[in-house]
Amino acid sequence: MTANPIAPVHDLLAASLRAWRVDGSVARGADGSLVLSTSGTTLAVSRGLPPFRWIVTVGARRRGVTSVAGLLRTVRRVVDPDHQPNRLRIAPAPLVLP
Amino acid sequence: MIPVCVLTGFLGSGKTTLLGRLVKSSDFRATAVIINEFGEIGLDHDLIETSDESFVELQTGCLCCTIRGDLVRTLADILRRRDDGAVPAFDRIVIETSGLADPAPILHALMSDDHLAARLTVAGVVTTVDAVNGADTLGRRQEAVKQVALADRLVLTKTDLVDQNPDALLARLAALNPTAPVLPATFGAIDPSRLFDAGVRDASGKSADGPAWLAEIAHHHDRAHDPNRHDERIACFALIRDRPIAAVALTLFLEVLSEHCGADLLRLKGIVDIAESPDRPAVIHGVQHVFHPPGFLDRWPSADRRSRMIFIVREIPRAFVEALLGAIEAEVQETAQPA
Numbered sequence: 492m493t494a495n496p497i498a499p500v501h502d503l504l505a506a507s508l509r510a511w512r513v514d515g516s517v518a519r520g521a522d523g524s525l526v527l528s529t530s531g532t533t534l535a536v537s538r539g540l541p542p543f544r545w546i547v548t549v550g551a552r553r554r555g556v557t558s559v560a561g562l563l564r565t566v567r568r569v570v571d572p573d574h575q576p577n578r579l580r581i582a583p584a585p586l587v588l589p
Numbered sequence: 590m591i592p593v594c595v596l597t598g599f600l601g602s603g604k605t606t607l608l609g610r611l612v613k614s615s616d617f618r619a620t621a622v623i624i625n626e627f628g629e630i631g632l633d634h635d636l637i638e639t640s641d642e643s644f645v646e647l648q649t650g651c652l653c654c655t656i657r658g659d660l661v662r663t664l665a666d667i668l669r670r671r672d673d674g675a676v677p678a679f680d681r682i683v684i685e686t687s688g689l690a691d692p693a694p695i696l697h698a699l700m701s702d703d704h705l706a707a708r709l710t711v712a713g714v715v716t717t718v719d720a721v722n723g724a725d726t727l728g729r730r731q732e733a734v735k736q737v738a739l740a741d742r743l744v745l746t747k748t749d750l751v752d753q754n755p756d757a758l759l760a761r762l763a764a765l766n767p768t769a770p771v772l773p774a775t776f777g778a779i780d781p782s783r784l785f786d787a788g789v790r791d792a793s794g795k796s797a798d799g800p801a802w803l804a805e806i807a808h809h810h811d812r813a814h815d816p817n818r819h820d821e822r823i824a825c826f827a828l829i830r831d832r833p834i835a836a837v838a839l840t841l842f843l844e845v846l847s848e849h850c851g852a853d854l855l856r857l858k859g860i861v862d863i864a865e866s867p868d869r870p871a872v873i874h875g876v877q878h879v880f881h882p883p884g885f886l887d888r889w890p891s892a893d894r895r896s897r898m899i900f901i902v903r904e905i906p907r908a909f910v911e912a913l914l915g916a917i918e919a920e921v922q923e924t925a926q927p928a
Contacts, residue, residue: 496923499916506909510850544920559916560845567849577851577878579844582700583707 497538500545500559501525504536507563511571524548529570536562590710593664593682594785595695598717599726599733600688603746603774607717608685610778617781621667621679623660625687660684660695661702668708681785682709689732692716692739693855696876713741715784716769720748724758727765731822737762738823738855738901739876740769742784748773767825768858768899823855826907828914830896833864838921842914843873843880850905851878859898860886873898 504527505517515529524537532549539546543555545562549569556562567574598604608624611617670676686692692714699711716736719726723745726733737743743762745755762771772783839861846854857875861883871883900910 496919499912499919502908503912503916506906506912507849509906510904510909512904558841559913559920560841560848563845563849574849576848579847579851580701580879582879582881583703 497523497525500536500562503559504566507566508570511567511574513570515570527566527570532570534566534569536566591680591682591708592712592785593684593699593709594712595684595686595692595714596717597686597690597692597714597736598688599719599730599736602688602717602719602723604685604688604717606776607744607746607774607779608683610776611781614781619677619679620681620683621676623663623682623684625685625690660698661705664705664709691732691735693735693876697879700876700879700881712785714739715742715744716740717744717746718758718762720745720751720755720758724755724761727761734765734823735855737765738825740766743769743771744779744784745771745773749775765823765825766901823901823903824907825899825901828898828900828910830862833862833867834896834918835864835921838918839863841917841921843875845913845917846910847878850902853903853905854878854900855903856901857898859896861896861898862894
């Protein structure tokens with residue numbers, strides 16, 4: 492385990508709100524979880540037990556996610572429900588290199 | 590593989606003049622030119638006089654939005670006619686876009702179609718910028734900004750009409766796209782070989798542009814925080830990592846970036862020190878959410894073995910990109926450790 496695994500995610504969630512153009516903030520809760528607040532929603536992100544690395548709590552609902560990618564996807568569905576995700580597409584032809 | 594170059598630039602920036610000169614050049618023979626004009630009656634194609642070894646195809650409508658499928662069909666058609674001997678056996682294709690076109694969807698079409706990708710290779714984007722009106726156009730039109738941001742080469746046209754070196758314009762271009770060399774052209778005169786060796790992919794198998802733009806990455810990193818007050822929505826920054834990046838971390842990073850910011854990721858190029866491939870760096874190249882599979886160089890091109898990625902983005906905070914890679918690397922590292 493890294494020394495403080497929640498610290499990189501705090502920075503990431505704060506930067507994500509800016510990238511998604513969602514007004515909001517991220518703060519540390521009294522229990523060590525991260526509390527993300529927007530004008531319409533408040534959710535909490537805390538460490539989970541395996542196999543879940545993170546738990547996202549919205550109201551009474553708790554949802555476990557297994558990765559940073561899953562965490563961002565879950566959080567964005569809550570705070571930016573109109574977002575249409577793109578899927579990484581790999582072109583058929585390889586790069587030709589020197 | 591036949592290289593395809595996209596020639597773009599805002600209305601009146603000198604694309605057709607440049608193309609007209611190029612197709613008369615002996616270095617530019619055997620070229621198929623596809624001209625896209627916005628409007629029912631095309632004119633530009635009548636202004637291009639070609640040699641016997643080159644020819645011009647005309648498309649109307651806006652390539653980047655309504656007739657992208659038509660571009661694929663047009664390319665497939667001229668390849669078939671080449672195979673049948675119905676047109677000269679060209680060894681290069683140039684697509685001249687309309688002045689309002691967004692080059693990104695055109696690159697997507699070239700990169701994504703299975704049949705075209707087997708025969709064509711993206712040789713790069715060349716963008717013309719008018720030395721007289723370019724600064725004003727960049728201040729008013731986002732189409733022009735995006736054309737510059739996506740370029741592999743910038744051609745400064747109408748330099749004969751300005752009395753002084755357009756320093757302000759050059760500074761804008763450098764801020765928007767520091768990896769693209771700016772080449773002056775007077776009355777469309779320019780050495781074709783300087784234009785069309787621009788892409789990451791080079792069908793000739795000669796030098797790709799890797800070393801040139803990689804050098805710019807390191808250089809740009811030192812001035813990546815320069816304010817660019819005219820083009821707040823589009824920014825360019827470099828991400829440099831001293832330590833190797835695990836392959837799975839890079840994959841996850843690109844997947845999440847595409848998922849959340851694909852439309853705003855105008856261009857990403859980089860050379861990456863993959864942990865599992867220490868002696869053979871990976872070259873990555875993407876336009877929005879579409880990426881080529883990474884290519885692996887035989888060796889590091891210089892003593893600098895850091896991972897270097899350059900991002901040209903629209904309203905994606907640098908902090909997000911840095912935090913995302915950091916969080917994913919931390920997760921991968923943590924997962925790899927025994928419980």
